[in-house]
Amino acid sequence: xxxxxxxxxxxxxxxxxxxxxxxxxxxxxxxxxxxxxxxxxxxxxxxxxxxxxxxxxxxxxxxxxxxxxxxxxxxxxxxxxxxxxxxxxxxxxxxxxxxxxxxxxxxxxxxxxxxxxxxxxxxxxxxxxxxxxxxxxxxxxxxxxxxxxxxxxxxxxxxxxxxxxxxxxxxxxxxxxxxxxxxxxxxxxxxxxxxxxxxxxxxxxxxxxxxxxxxxxxxxxxxxxxxxxxxxxxxxxxxxxxxxxxxxxxxxxxxxxxxxxxxxxxxxxxxxxxxxxxxxxxxxxxxxxxxxxxx
Amino acid sequence: xxxxxxxxxxxxxxxxxxxxxxxxxxxxxxxxxxxxxxxxxxxxxxxxxxxxxxxxxxxxxxxxxxxxxxxxxxxxxxxxxxxxxxxxxxxxxxxxxxxxxxxxxxxxxxxxxxxxxxxxxxxxxxxxxxxxxxxxxxxxxxxxxxxxxxxxxxxxxxxxxxxxxxxxxxxxxxxxxxxxxxxxxxxxxxxxxxxxxxxxxxxxxxxxxxxxxxxxxxxxxxxxxxxxxxxxxxxxxxxxxxxxxxxxxxxxxxxxxxxxxxxxxxxxxxxxxxxxxxxxxxxxxxxxx
Numbered sequence: 001x002x003x004x005x006x007x008x009x010x011x012x013x014x015x016x017x018x019x020x021x022x023x024x025x026x027x028x029x030x031x032x033x034x035x036x037x038x039x040x041x042x043x044x045x046x047x048x049x050x051x052x053x054x055x056x057x058x059x060x061x062x063x064x065x066x067x068x069x070x071x072x073x074x075x076x077x078x079x080x081x082x083x084x085x086x087x088x089x090x091x092x093x094x095x096x097x098x099x100x101x102x103x104x105x106x107x108x109x110x111x112x113x114x115x116x117x118x119x120x121x122x123x124x125x126x127x128x129x130x131x132x133x134x135x136x137x138x139x140x141x142x143x144x145x146x147x148x149x150x151x152x153x154x155x156x157x158x159x160x161x162x163x164x165x166x167x168x169x170x171x172x173x174x175x176x177x178x179x180x181x182x183x184x185x186x187x188x189x190x191x192x193x194x195x196x197x198x199x200x201x202x203x204x205x206x207x208x209x210x211x212x213x214x215x216x217x218x219x220x221x222x223x224x225x226x227x228x229x230x231x232x233x234x235x236x237x238x239x240x241x242x243x244x245x246x247x248x249x250x251x252x253x254x255x256x257x258x259x260x261x262x263x264x265x266x267x268x269x270x271x272x273x274x275x276x277x278x279x280x281x282x283x284x285x286x287x288x289x290x291x292x293x294x295x
Numbered sequence: 296x297x298x299x300x301x302x303x304x305x306x307x308x309x310x311x312x313x314x315x316x317x318x319x320x321x322x323x324x325x326x327x328x329x330x331x332x333x334x335x336x337x338x339x340x341x342x343x344x345x346x347x348x349x350x351x352x353x354x355x356x357x358x359x360x361x362x363x364x365x366x367x368x369x370x371x372x373x374x375x376x377x378x379x380x381x382x383x384x385x386x387x388x389x390x391x392x393x394x395x396x397x398x399x400x401x402x403x404x405x406x407x408x409x410x411x412x413x414x415x416x417x418x419x420x421x422x423x424x425x426x427x428x429x430x431x432x433x434x435x436x437x438x439x440x441x442x443x444x445x446x447x448x449x450x451x452x453x454x455x456x457x458x459x460x461x462x463x464x465x466x467x468x469x470x471x472x473x474x475x476x477x478x479x480x481x482x483x484x485x486x487x488x489x490x491x492x493x494x495x496x497x498x499x500x501x502x503x504x505x506x507x508x509x510x511x512x513x514x515x516x517x518x519x520x521x522x523x524x525x526x527x528x529x530x531x532x533x534x535x536x537x538x539x540x541x542x543x544x545x546x547x548x549x550x551x552x553x554x555x556x557x558x559x560x561x562x563x564x565x566x567x568x569x570x571x572x573x574x575x576x577x578x579x580x581x582x583x584x
Contacts, residue, residue: 006401014389092387095438097352098379099402102371290367293352 003101007109008117011083018113021075022068022122026129029064033133033140048245057151058252061130061158068126069165076114080180081191083110084289091294103289107181111282114177115170123162130158157256164260168230171271174278176222182281185288222274229268232261303328303449303481304349308357311344311505318344320505321357326498328448330512331482333492335575336502342485343381345502346453349483350379362448375404378442379451384434384458386426392437393422399441411444414470431458439467443475450475452484456491468495489572499571503579513571520569521555522577524548529563536563540577551577 012018087093180195187194203216239258243250304326311319319341326332336342347353349361351370364373400408418436426434456464486492501509524547525533538550560566
């Protein structure tokens, strides 16, 4: 356990971007809320303004969450590709391997950093950003919106949404992350290229020789199918609140929780087949890590 | 009564192939506890492959036992009792000196932090420096301080003083012998500078083309080998005495013998014992001319 903590701490020492990127992102959003202009919709009554703000608060929070999530996905991909490659390139692997730490612990810790630690950090910073922004906007627009920007129930829902996304994304993207680790432990150069070329070659080979596109379908559903597996869209009047502002209407969900689809996600065979492939690839990455020392 | 200690390192038919290249070719050797062993060989002889196998950094064929463990399968456990510096300046550039100490203290059960701090204090390198800011010699000193603060039974050093100036070199070997070495420890060391470690070693292993060509203690070398600077008149007789190597030095012919009859040699010319460097050259430059 103690060793695990040191291994994770080590990742933070080496990759300061783990916390710098979300901190800068949060800082920029806070700055925008501090100095950005805002405009109140024409000459409408205060009740309408509050209604718009209430409805818009959810959009704002989700938008912040999505922004952090996208940035995190890009960073984590880079991190996974680099984490077993960088120390082979600079030969510091010879130092790390002189420590009484198994290659299994090393690989699993790096994977957990990418799939759990980094998402939790982004989550915490996105939360902090949201709270600071809400506070700033409330203060700046106090005369219009009062304290109505704070919606405790919604905030709790967003926490639940984040935690659900972290858990399900970690499981769904396990085979992708594990593949990136295999490339990182194996490639002598051009990790980015090696992460893309073999799958691409398989797709093309299948198309040319068999005329089918099973692999292409699997890959695209894995890479692009996360939200359709983990979330659901729930139409129906009971689930939505409609706010009318003049001639426009804004639809907001009664609860964010209704979008979560844990039953569908955890009972899907795609979820568990992917996890099994991921586990096999992780075992492969560990074997490569044991055998490959320098580049 | 002689206490029989089990061999610390035992290699039987140790073989390592890279594709069609054979780096280690059925090498057999043992290293006993409490010895300082020099693994000596020309470039590409298999020194590094042997060290990597012993440290569990590479898979191999044959049987290898280090501290009762199978290195490749049990590297993490082995590293509690063995430590190594495989090549210099491999500490990561982004690491800070104090972070390095914290990390090793955190993960290594046998690391003595006060000792590392004490060793570093002597070098004048401060904790907040990043490794990338240090010269090659300073990096090596940090790595040595970290490694020598580990209470290990086996210390493996691969060219430990490469990049160090002559003062730092001699300080390093002094510390190794005076502060580090005791009866319970064993050191395996490779270096190009044979002369530098000659009076430090208790044993030598000569390796050439992936095979161990000599496995001997220094005491044995003194009694087992001799060289004679042969006077011209005696040359034919001396050559008939089966020397294993011959070389010309300052107009004299020097012949090298194994298991010599010293009285006989003395009759042929001036007898002297062999230094490791002499023996190394003699053993590895082929048969007598």
